[in-house]
Amino acid sequence: MELQLSTPALLFSAITLLMLAFTNRFLAIATLIRGLHKNYVNEPEKHIAEQLHNLRRRLTLIKNMQLFGVFSFLLCVVCMFLLFQGYTSAANWVFVLSMASLLIALGISLIEIQISTKALNLELSDMEEVFGKRTSGLDLFFKKDNKKEDE
Numbered sequence: 759m760e761l762q763l764s765t766p767a768l769l770f771s772a773i774t775l776l777m778l779a780f781t782n783r784f785l786a787i788a789t790l791i792r793g794l795h796k797n798y799v800n801e802p803e804k805h806i807a808e809q810l811h812n813l814r815r816r817l818t819l820i821k822n823m824q825l826f827g828v829f830s831f832l833l834c835v836v837c838m839f840l841l842f843q844g845y846t847s848a849a850n851w852v853f854v855l856s857m858a859s860l861l862i863a864l865g866i867s868l869i870e871i872q873i874s875t876k877a878l879n880l881e882l883s884d885m886e887e888v889f890g891k892r893t894s895g896l897d898l899f900f901k902k903d904n905k906k907e908d909e
Contacts, residue, residue, distance in 0.1 A: 761841060761850050766834040773831045773860065780827060780867070784820045787813055812877050819870040826863035830856045 791813050798806045833856035840849035 761837075761846060761853055766837040766841070766853055766856065769834050769856065769860070770831070773827060773834065776860075776863065776867075777824065777827050777831070780820060780823045780863075783870070784817070784824070787817055787820065791817070809877070812873065816870055816873055816877075819866050819873070823863045823866045823870065826859045826866065830859035830863060833859060 791810065794806055794810055794813070797803075798810065833852050837849045837852040837856060840846075840852060
C-alpha cells in the first residue's frame with residue numbers, strides 16, 4: 759500500500775483534538791494544585807500533602823502525553839514533507855513513528871485517567887461512611903462474580 763499525502767493530513771485533526779483534551783486536563787490539575795497549595799500553606803495536613811504528591815504524578819503524566827502528542831504532530835508534518843519531495847520509503851517510516859508516538863500518548867492518557875479515577879474514589883470513600891456505599895454499572899457485575907468465587 760502506498761502512503762498518500764492525505765493520510766498523515768487526516769491525523770492533524772485527531773492530534774489537535776487530543777492536544778486540546780490534554781491541555782484541558784493540565785489546566786484542571788493546575789487549578790486543583792493551586793487551591794490545595796493555598797490550603798496547605800494555611801493549614802498543613804498530611805492528607806493535602808498526599809493529594810499534592812498524587813497531582814504531581816498526574817502532572818508529569820500529562821506533560822509526557824503532551825510531549826508525545828506534539829512529537830506525533832511534528833512527525834506528521836515531516837512525513838508530509840517527505841511525501842511531497844518523493845521520499846516515500848522514508849515517509850512511511852516517519853509515519854509509523856508518528857503513529858507510535860500517538861499510541862504512546864494515548865497509553866499514558868489511559869494511565870492518567872486510572873490514577874485520577876482512583877483519587878476521586880478515595881475522596882468518595884470518605885462520604886460513603888455517611889451515605890452508604892452505592893454501586894452501579896460494571897461494579898455490580900464484578901461484585902457478583904467476586905461473591906461467586908468466595909463461595
